[in-house]
Amino acid sequence: MKCRHCEAPLRDVFIDLGSAPPSNAFLREQDLDQPELHFPLKAYVCRKCRLVQVDEVQRHDAxxxxxxxxxxxxxxxxxxxxxxxxxxxxxxxxxxxxxxxxxxxxxxxxxxxxxxxxxxxxxxxxxxxxxxxxxxxxxxxxxxxxxxxxxxxxxxxxxxxxxxxxxxxxxxxxxxxxxxxxxxxxxxxxxxxxxxxxxxxxxxxxxxxxxxxxxxxxxxxxxxxxxxxxxxxxxxxxxxxxxxxxxxxxxxxxxxxxxxxxxxxxxxxxxxxxxxxxxxxxxxxAGLQVQANRIKDDLLAFLIEQKRAGKTVAAYGAAAKGNTLLNYAGIRPDLLPYVVDASPHKQGRFLPGSRIPVVAESHLRATRPDVILILPWNLRNEICSQLDYVREWGCRFVVAVPKLHVFDQP
CATH class of the missing domain: 3.40.50.150 (Vaccinia Virus protein VP39)
Structure with missing residues (x-):
């Protein structure tokens, strides 16, 4: 494998996230009975030009x-x-x-x-x-x-x-x-x-x-x-x-x-x-792999703890970054039953890999979860403002990156 810019050999692994389907390959209901393609998700760093990169394991037009x-x-x-x-x-x-x-x-x-x-x-x-x-x-x-x-x-x-x-x-x-x-x-x-x-x-x-x-x-x-x-x-x-x-x-x-x-x-x-x-x-x-493992472990422990305590956790934002996190952590609907997204193009589909259903925001009022996991953490302020009403029933928010943080106000 060679660097996509300078063609120097790529030997140094930046991070290895196992395998996962493409993060925007959302599934329809009829897809759930079919096998789902997973590809290696491993990033390398070029020693010559310092370009960090993943291989093109699936063609970009796909x-x-x-x-x-x-x-x-x-x-x-x-x-x-x-x-x-x-x-x-x-x-x-x-x-x-x-x-x-x-x-x-x-x-x-x-x-x-x-x-x-x-x-x-x-x-x-x-x-x-x-x-x-x-x-x-x-x-x-x-x-x-x-x-x-x-x-x-x-x-x-x-x-x-x-x-x-x-x-x-x-x-x-x-x-x-x-x-x-x-x-x-x-x-x-x-x-x-x-x-x-x-x-x-x-x-x-x-x-x-x-x-x-x-x-x-x-x-x-x-x-x-x-x-x-x-x-x-x-x-x-x-x-x-x-x-x-x-x-x-x-x-x-x-x-x-x-x-x-x-x-x-x-x-x-x-x-x-x-x-x-x-x-x-x-x-x-050299240190990102250790941090990724810490974040994965902390999120899994939190979700299991909430489940054992009888608490319900929902997710907000069917973002690509969320799919990387959920698939690396091995999180499935038993720990996270649904994810809300504002886009009608994603609603009614299922997250790739985890197969968690994507639903409309009205689902929050209907189910009144105890905690909402914000997957697109970069939009936490916007999302918290939009979902301010969930505090009516004591719902709290949590983000996993850069570290697990449970909060009421952003």
Missing amino acids: LFSSDYVYFSSYSKSWLAHARNYVTHVVERLELGPQSLVMEIASNDGYLLQYVRDHGIPCVGVEPTASTAEVARIKGIESIESFFGLDFAQRFVSERRKADLVLGNNVLAHVPDINDFVAGLKVVLAPQGSITLEFPHLLQLVNQSQFDTIYHEHFSYLSLSTVRGILAAHGLRVWDAQELPTHGGSLRVWAQHAEHERPEQASVADFLAREASAGMQGDAFY
Whole structure:
């Protein structure tokens, strides 16, 4: 096995989470009598470029299929994040009716709707038919395709280059990261900018966020590594920002290497933080397995304790990270009878692996659980506010990552 960027041999295991089905491969009721494919979920770290990565054990076009169930617009905080980004980037880059904005992995139009509202031409590139169709209903042009060098060359020959190319939580999702970045270089206008958002590997390790590792996430990224990958394809990072999303993310601003826009001090600051944390050495990557095992054991012990005490525990948020946690811990409906999710695209289905049913929020009032396990812990404040009424019957909340924490108020 070789590094997907630099092709150095991969020998160092970052974490081994056993085997699991893809985290967004939700099951229908008729699927429950059929065998379910599980794939190894093991991440490696490259000693040369320090890219943390999982192997492509299932083709990406199977992972991101026409029946994809993740729709971005069901998180109010994520919509607010997208709206604030658009307001900021339009002003900073002085975008207008003459500009073209391209979003890669545009999902259901959650972000481009705000670009459209500014009167700026935009186009989304989205491989999943289910989400692209919803974007079109909103009036957002969505091309159903994976992005890469071939797509970029065809697009530029038929249309024009983009003044802003953005990708939120997509760089980690591409198996051929070199082909993807080569496409960014081709599709970007000479004076244009790229913004890429991704969960920061520094926070993943420091906060024991092992549940963000799943098959759809092929790579786990630091600024140092991303900077090197972009530079290898003639692109230069000129700014970086820390974001609270997904438990701690980075937004990287890049441009053509020959562009004269100066590099902001933030770039050197983040690189220094990563260096001081030891991200160029081996020790930094060595302790996550122990933390994952601790989190797994603590959650299992808590759920068993609640069951023995006659307490009922429900889950909220049928998120991919929750599926990693539940499958690694071996949790099944006997300990967690259902999970609530706001998306109707997930309701009525079953979580992959654990086969826990996904239900609507009305189920909470009907069953009045004693505890709610919040699986997307990065949205705990939003979820606690939304479910404030459960305190009427004394229900409490719990998160498992980065450590088990039971609470009444977020």
